Amino acid sequence: MNKVREMITLKDVSLITCIVQKGVADDIVKAASEVGAQGATIFYARGTGIRERLGILGVAVDVEKEVLNIVVANEQVDLIFEKMFLAGKLDTPGMGFMYVTPLLKAATYIPQEILQKLSTEEC
């Protein structure tokens, strides 16, 4: 009496990756979720980059980084990308780096009500 299990594959998804100094990620996640990001994965890393070229001001840049991964819908990419850029103050040297990658597909749990709504819309 096994229940038939189903997997719903999502299309039109993109991944925003943002590398910032340790401790900054939470602010960026907050800004991103305000404009529709569903969630974020943060991991710790170490990296080099512009810090070595800032001279003595490089001390103000932490070598320890946080890397944020946020999966967003293609429609939302531009908006969320810009919000994150502003929240992280990435227009200041040494503050970080971010990029968008297109994803082929994604899958996770999707609530039944939403699926039903979607199917009625499509009819």
Add this chain to the structure above:
Amino acid sequence: MEREIKFFKLVQETTFRHIEVSFNNLVRHFDRKDRIRLEAIDVYRLLYPYASIRFKEQLKAVIPLVLYLALFQIFFLRQTIEDSLTITLGIVAVIIGLMLFMEGLIKGLMPFGELLGNKLPQKSRLPTIMIITFLLGVGVTYAEPAIGALKTAGSNVNINKAPYLYFMLNQYGDILPIAVGIGVGAAALIGTLRFLKNWSLKMLIYITLIPTIGLTILSILNENLISTIGLAWDCGAVTTGPVTVPLVISLGIGVASASSRGSSSLSGFGIVTLASLFPIIAVLLFANGIYYFAPIDINNLANIAGQQVNSESSLLDKTPYLEILLGFRATVPLILFLLIVLRFVIKERLKNANYITYGIVLLILGMIIFNIGLTYGLSNLGNQSGGLVPAAFSRLDNIDNSPLYKYSIGVMIALLFAFCLGFGATLAEPALNSLGITVENLTNGVFKKSMLMYSVSFGVGLGIMLGILKITFDLPLHYLLIPLYAAGVLLTILSSEEYVNVAWDSAGVTTGPVTVPLVLAMGLGFGNALGVTEGFGILSLASICPIISVLAMGLIIKFIVSRKTSRDIENIKNNIVKETA
């Protein structure tokens, strides 16, 4: 013609400029060696979060204590705070000084410590390592910010009542830190050997306590030296601060892991304990040494004190020159020593030399500013409130209608004040939090972090309370210390090795660079107001009480756990019996 634009696009176009550039083109024009030109706004945006996080960290450590003292003085003692402007500026200097110092420590000194810990065991033989460990112990003591508080405290001692104490803090004021340093050096050496040879800390504690107590008794029997006991026992608490603990431990752990014996979850513990016991021996030996080899002419005290006053007019004794001198003297020898070891023993070059230079500059600058703040802010405030608290129960000339309360109530208020001060200051100490986490992991969650934090804080509060009690009734310090240490030893015998490690180390962790000067100055001010010989001893009581409270807590936990397991076994047995029936 109809056109659709998304609203956010419109908003962005007006506030935000988009330019697309090919990374190919960018790479062609980039040279990794180029310096980046920064505009003022960029510098501000870079530095503001960097500085503000570190400033807030120190602010959180200092402000609650200061506020507590100030509010107590205003509401319970109904006195305004004198020189409030000077004290406020002093406190600001303490915060800024500590902020610079801690950042300098991380950027400037810790890389040395790590390199030393990793490379020294590979490149040198054991005797060399031991010598370097010992010298490092001496050097770090000199660089400890709280050690400057001893010198400030020295000027408050009455030369006629306690000549030897006065001389040790003033005439021999430069040698005292060396004596303390030798104690810490020896502790670092033996602590590192302990890692290598897997010695039990219990044994070491017993062996160390024998000469400590012995010398104390020797000094008790000598009426000239009796006043130095408080100082000696307090020195143990002064030494274990933010410089000593990480640097010495990182070397010890490096040595232990290089010999592949550092796998024990307890490595790193123990050095702090020894570093708070050995200086007591060193200072007591120093006091006895002065007495036997360079006795002070007691009849000629007035003359000597007069000379002291005359020589104080030199330029180097004035603020800020004195503080600058002290700041350099505290840090430069340690840094030079580390550089020499690096260059000639390890033969390694430092990576990122410019960041380390920056760190060292911050370290020295922080030390100087902290010393200035210490004199004008912390010591001043501590001395003042310490001097006013006795007004709660006794008659002071400088305060109208004192005593403010009935004697018994007044004493109760003073003791409660002391307990809350110790309890609050310890609970706020960041080092205690990290110790709590370590302990929780070590005991598989049986000894909860909050439980450790409360029992240590309770111990320190009790210790400071006992210290105030000692000064109020002018009790000899050894009447309190010896029974307390006896209780500590008894509990140590009963406890298991892990709890012993944790408990004895927790005492050293609690005495940070803010608490020490404040408590020291408060005790001396309190003592002076009551006219007792000396106000030392509070810190030493604040060290032993948490040891006892943590050990007792450990035993209680063990008892509860074992009773629970035996009850569980009993239940299971009963169930089996029932089932078979």
